[in-house]
Amino acid sequence: MKAFFSAITMIVLLITGSAQAQQAGPQQRFDAANSLYQQSKFTEAAAAYQQLIDEGYQQKPLYFNAGNAYYKAGKTGDAVYSYEKALQLAPGDEAVKHNLSLANQKVSGYVEELPLVFFQQWWQQLQQVHKANGWAVGTVVLFWLLVAGIMLNSFLPGWKNKFLRWGNYALGTLCALYLIMAIDTYLVANNHSQGVIMHSNIKVKTAPDDNSKDAFEIQEGMKVQVADATKDYCKISLADGKTGWVSCNYIKRL
Structure with missing residues (x-):
């Protein structure tokens, strides 16, 4: 009888523990994965990070730590992939670049890509100011401000009209820039070539x-x-x- 109750108690504890694990938030699970990494349980840590990624979490620290765990676990392909994803989210991050370089050294026959020229680097940095949705919202706001400015321009006389016209030129330029960036960042985000x-x-x-x-x-x-x-x-x-x-x-x- 005691054995029966012990078995029931064990089942209840397992179910409770499983429910608590499912209720744990992403930050707690991320911290738990970090703890596994610190204990040198690299394969388990990588699996924990990957589970968060598979659930749709797309943060640079998550991909970066996953890359570190995969690298330590000897999974070069997954390490390079994770660092590349982290670099997409934070192109200027020197730590990511350094670790990606270390991972690439393990790739037999690795061919280094040509570095970006200065204006390509500037454009890449500009892309990180907003995501595609942010650029799109900015485009809509600037467009309606431009429409309002054009309407006011037809009612205000003289010197006020002149300054408003230059303001409309500036709004039009910004609106065009935001539209270009919205399209470009969307294409980059959905480019899987x-x-x-x-x-x-x-x-x-x-x-x-x-x-x-x-x-x-x-x-x-x-x-x-x-x-x-x-x-x-x-x-x-x-x-x-x-x-x-x-x-x-x-x-x-x-």
């Missing part, structure tokens, strides 16, 4: 066919540009200009 190879010793083919010749070999963690795709194959290009076809299943899109 880059990816990371998630398997080792992949034979890149000269054509999208299993029977085609091998062009070259790539390793886990290699970042690629996806230029074209069929149902099963993706045409990839590397930073050094090499191109070929691999199974799309080998690529995790950024």
Whole structure:
């Protein structure tokens, strides 16, 4: 009888513990994953971070810590992918760049990308001021301010009209800039033409066919540009200009 009640008690405790775990907020779960990492339980920590990511949480610290855990666990492809995602969210973060560089050193045959020129860096920084929705809202607000300014311009005479006209020019310019940035940030956020190879010793083919010749070999963690795709194959290009076809299943899109 005692054994029966002990079993019932154990089941109740397990159910209660499971319910409490489910009720734990994302910050508590993130802290728990950090604790696992500090205990050198890198595989478990990576799994905990990944669960949060799979649930839709998209923060730089989450991807960065996931990259660190994957790196320590020896999962180069997942580490590179996580750092790349963190870098998308925070392009100027030096810690992310440094750790990504360390992870890339583990990628056999890694080809370094050409650095961005200064105006590309400025544009990238400008993209981070708002997300696409923020730029879109700004566009709408500026548009209606411009409409109001144009209407006032037809009623105010003389010198007031002149200053208002220049104000409308400024509003129109800002509105156009916000519209361009809204479109650009939306396209960037939904552009999945880059990816990371998630398997080792992949034979890149000269054509999208299993029977085609091998062009070259790539390793886990290699970042690629996806230029074209069929149902099963993706045409990839590397930073050094090499191109070929691999199974799309080998690529995790950024």
